[in-house]
Amino acid sequence: MNCPHAAAHDAEPGVGTVVIDPMVQDLDGETARLRDAGTLARIELLGVPAWTVTRHAEARQLLVDPRLVKDLDAWGLWRSGAVTRAWPLIGMIDAGRSMFTVDGAEHRRLRTKTSQALTPRRLEALRPDIEKFTGELLESLAEQGRDGVVDLKSVFAQPLPMRVVGMLMGVDEDQHPMLMKRYKAFFSMLTPQEERLALLDELDVFYYALVRERTARPGDDLTSALILAEEGGEPLTEEEVVGNLKAMVAAGHETTIGLILNAVRALLAHPDQLRMVLDGSIGWETVIEETLRWDTPTTHLLMRFATEDIPVGDDVIKEGDGVVISYRAIGRDVEQHGADADAFDITRPAPIRHMTFGHGPHICPGAALSRVEAAIALPALFERFPGLRLAVPDDEIRKLPVMTQNDMESFPVLLG
Numbered sequence: 378m379n380c381p382h383a384a385a386h387d388a389e390p391g392v393g394t395v396v397i398d399p400m401v402q403d404l405d406g407e408t409a410r411l412r413d414a415g416t417l418a419r420i421e422l423l424g425v426p427a428w429t430v431t432r433h434a435e436a437r438q439l440l441v442d443p444r445l446v447k448d449l450d451a452w453g454l455w456r457s458g459a460v461t462r463a464w465p466l467i468g469m470i471d472a473g474r475s476m477f478t479v480d481g482a483e484h485r486r487l488r489t490k491t492s493q494a495l496t497p498r499r500l501e502a503l504r505p506d507i508e509k510f511t512g513e514l515l516e517s518l519a520e521q522g523r524d525g526v527v528d529l530k531s532v533f534a535q536p537l538p539m540r541v542v543g544m545l546m547g548v549d550e551d552q553h554p555m556l557m558k559r560y561k562a563f564f565s566m567l568t569p570q571e572e573r574l575a576l577l578d579e580l581d582v583f584y585y586a587l588v589r590e591r592t593a594r595p596g597d598d599l600t601s602a603l604i605l606a607e608e609g610g611e612p613l614t615e616e617e618v619v620g621n622l623k624a625m626v627a628a629g630h631e632t633t634i635g636l637i638l639n640a641v642r643a644l645l646a647h648p649d650q651l652r653m654v655l656d657g658s659i660g661w662e663t664v665i666e667e668t669l670r671w672d673t674p675t676t677h678l679l680m681r682f683a684t685e686d687i688p689v690g691d692d693v694i695k696e697g698d699g700v701v702i703s704y705r706a707i708g709r710d711v712e713q714h715g716a717d718a719d720a721f722d723i724t725r726p727a728p729i730r731h732m733t734f735g736h737g738p739h740i741c742p743g744a745a746l747s748r749v750e751a752a753i754a755l756p757a758l759f760e761r762f763p764g765l766r767l768a769v770p771d772d773e774i775r776k777l778p779v780m781t782q783n784d785m786e787s788f789p790v791l792l793g
């Protein structure tokens with residue numbers, strides 16, 4: 378294998394190692410192979426070996442285990458220099474100091490303000506704006522789809538979460554296209570690594586400028602609140618505010634695209650279930666939870682590191698090893714969801730206890746926000762376009778070449 382990171386491991390992938398495909402050509406096949414590889418599976422990410430957790434119950438335990446940390450310096454392959462910033466996935470881990478990269482008491486300090494701003498109660502205030510954005514985007518959809526095929530992703534599912542998180546964090550709308558373009562390149566495995574590192578630097582310049590502007594003239598956005606926040610008397614540093622802002626924008630706009638599009642796709646592929654939703658016998662919340670379980674926006678969450686040996690079943694995660702959480706495999710865990718875990722089925726027994734937003738201290742702080750967005754966007758879309766249908770056969774929908782996220786190239790539809 379022609380692999381710049383061959384140094385990270387001794388030889389070819391060992392028996393039982395699942396090599397994660399950067400081009401995402403067979404996501405369901407890969408998910409099944411991961412599940413078959415066991416509770417703790419050995420994977421290889423562009424030449425770099427790691428463990429991944431493929432089962433709900435064990436992931437739930439490991440996600441509250443203080444022996445697993447986010448600190449990059451706890452990674453043996455990083456300390457030894459086998460993994461460097463030349464590795465295309467390094468940006469998923471080495472993302473600056475923020476609530477995403479820090480644990481323990483410091484993590485609580487970094488996260489409190491954000492999670493308080495995103496409780497279901499506080500989010501009620503955002504509802505009218507989200508409804509307004511949705512209405513406007515449905516208008517452009519109608520316009521652009523008047524004469525035929527229109528891309529539901531670029532015209533609706535992508536700009537909506539961007540506007541919502543942009544409003545929340547105080548990012549001007551004229552910056553949204555720039556951000557969406559850069560994050561698309563950031564996540565794509567087709568982007569040369571030098572380009573990815575350069576665009577991350579450019580994003581940093583943008584975010585630092587934004588934080589300095591809000592420091593000088595605070596607004597009523599969350600970025601300003603983070604700047605002014607005094608948690609336990611200790612305000613966040615500029616670096617920490619930037620880190621949180623980056624994490625919110627990246628996570629808030631990328632993952633929700635998946636939630637919205639995957640729900641639409643699943644319903645269009647299961648017309649009998651779509652009918653039950655449209656006639657009101659099953660609620661949109663159920664569609665949202667089943668989509669989150671069955672077609673997770675995040676395929677693999679990178680990465681945690683073991684600060685000591687952690688036995689799991691017959692395996693031992695060794696001190697210094699990297700651990701990925703494979704949320705897609707976890708959503709398809711038959712122990713948790715039954716023998717038909719691979720089926721999209723909104724009639725399965727409620728509540729659907731999935732773990733797609735994670736668990737433990739790092740559980741997604743934006744979970745409630747993404748649910749509100751989807752609960753507004755999906756019914757509005759089908760109400761406006763009850764004849765909505767795919768413009769190509771479902772199996773022609775292509776995934777983006779992104780290893781960690783589950784995102785489509787485009788989603789061509791006819792509005793009917």
Ligand code: STR
Binds near residue numbers: 627
């Ligand atoms: C992207 C690059 C960056 O500047 C900051 C972050 C931190 C938060 C990360 C984000 C990353 C990638 C997507 C993540 C998000 C948190 C939740 C989201 C991993 C590394 C998910 O996919 C769940």
